[in-house]
Amino acid sequence: MPSAASASPDPAQPPAMDRDFIARNQIVERYLSGRLPLKGAQEFERFCREQPQLLDEIALSDRISAALRLLDASGRPAPWEPRTQRWWERLPLVLGVTAAALIVALGGLLMQRRLASDEQAYATLAQRARLQPLEAAQSTRPITLIPSRTGPMPDSMVAIGGGPAQMAALKFDLSWSAFTSFRVTIDRRDQGRVSVLHNMLRDSAGHVQIELNSTALGPGDYEFTIEGLTWRGDPVPQAWATISIVR
Numbered sequence: 001m002p003s004a005a006s007a008s009p010d011p012a013q014p015p016a017m018d019r020d021f022i023a024r025n026q027i028v029e030r031y032l033s034g035r036l037p038l039k040g041a042q043e044f045e046r047f048c049r050e051q052p053q054l055l056d057e058i059a060l061s062d063r064i065s066a067a068l069r070l071l072d073a074s075g076r077p078a079p080w081e082p083r084t085q086r087w088w089e090r091l092p093l094v095l096g097v098t099a100a101a102l103i104v105a106l107g108g109l110l111m112q113r114r115l116a117s118d119e120q121a122y123a124t125l126a127q128r129a130r131l132q133p134l135e136a137a138q139s140t141r142p143i144t145l146i147p148s149r150t151g152p153m154p155d156s157m158v159a160i161g162g163g164p165a166q167m168a169a170l171k172f173d174l175s176w177s178a179f180t181s182f183r184v185t186i187d188r189r190d191q192g193r194v195s196v197l198h199n200m201l202r203d204s205a206g207h208v209q210i211e212l213n214s215t216a217l218g219p220g221d222y223e224f225t226i227e228g229l230t231w232r233g234d235p236v237p238q239a240w241a242t243i244s245i246v247r
Contacts, residue, residue, distance in 0.1 A: 017047045019054070028058050135165035135215045144171045144207070147226060147239035156221055156244040161214040168212045170243070172226060175206025177238050179228025182208055189221040189242075199229070217245045 022028065027044050030036040036044065048054055145157055160168045174182070184197040194217065200208050208226065223242050227235035 017043045019057075022047075022054075134213055137167040137213055138164045140167040140169055140211075142169045142171065144173060145241050145243075146173045147224070147241035149176075149239055152223055152225075152240045153242045156242050159244040159246050160212070161219070162246040165213060165215045168214055170210045170212060171205075171207040172210075172224070172239065172241060173206060174202055174208050174226065174239060177202075177206075177228055179230075179236070179238065181229045182238070183227045183229055183235050184208065184210065185225040185227070187223045187225070188217075189223055191220070194222065214245065219245050219247045221245075 017027075022044070027036065027040070031041055031044055141160075143158055143160075147153075160166075180202055182200045182202070184200050186194040186196070188194050197210065200210075202208055221242055221244050224240065225237070226239040226241075228238045229235060
């Protein structure tokens with residue numbers, strides 16, 4: 001015969017989950033209301049997995065439908081629908097969008113001011129170039145240049161000026177080019193375009209000649225872009241050269 005101690009139930013062991021236990025302890029109502037302890041909820045869910053017909057017996061679908069009707073009648077959203085945020089909950093998003101818009105507007109304003117400043121500087125340089133007086137050339141300096149065929153040259157090939165005014169006779173060797181008529185574009189490095197010379201012809205030695213007063217341009221580096229002109233006048237890049245004007 002088992003002893004009395006061995007026959008008594010273990011108080012730490014929860015009673016087995018069955019239909020009678022579920023009905024007697026209102027497990028369904030406590031589970032739906034969230035008042036069932038975690039251990040009990042897990043046992044109830046396990047029992048429903050093993051005995052799915054219990055869901056039909058307790059009319060769970062009807063209870064859910066009734067709860068949804070109550071939510072709809074009260075104007076509240078279903079649990080799976082996103083909750084409508086109140087205005088103070090949307091405040092961080094509104095502030096973030098406003099801050100981004102202010103940053104974009106400030107950046108546009110700064111860019112506009114910078115462009116206006118650049119335009120003013122360019123206009124000042126252009127006005128200075130127009131008003132700069134020319135000194136009479138006292139000599140002529142012939143300079144023969146072999147321009148680059150691959151692209152603009154980072155370094156100056158020759159320096160002009162630095163003394164009395166002189167006429168620099170620049171001769172660009174283009175004897176290798178298949179073109180006979182050229183367009184020469186002169187740009188002041190990092191500032192802007194100075195001049196464009198059209199329909200420049202080679203001489204008998206294959207040189208394109210440009211004569212330049214050394215006081216005609218301000219100090220700086222000047223890039224020459226030489227393009228051959230087709231019979232239709234279309235420019236084709238041919239050579240590049242860079243010279244420096246000094247005072």
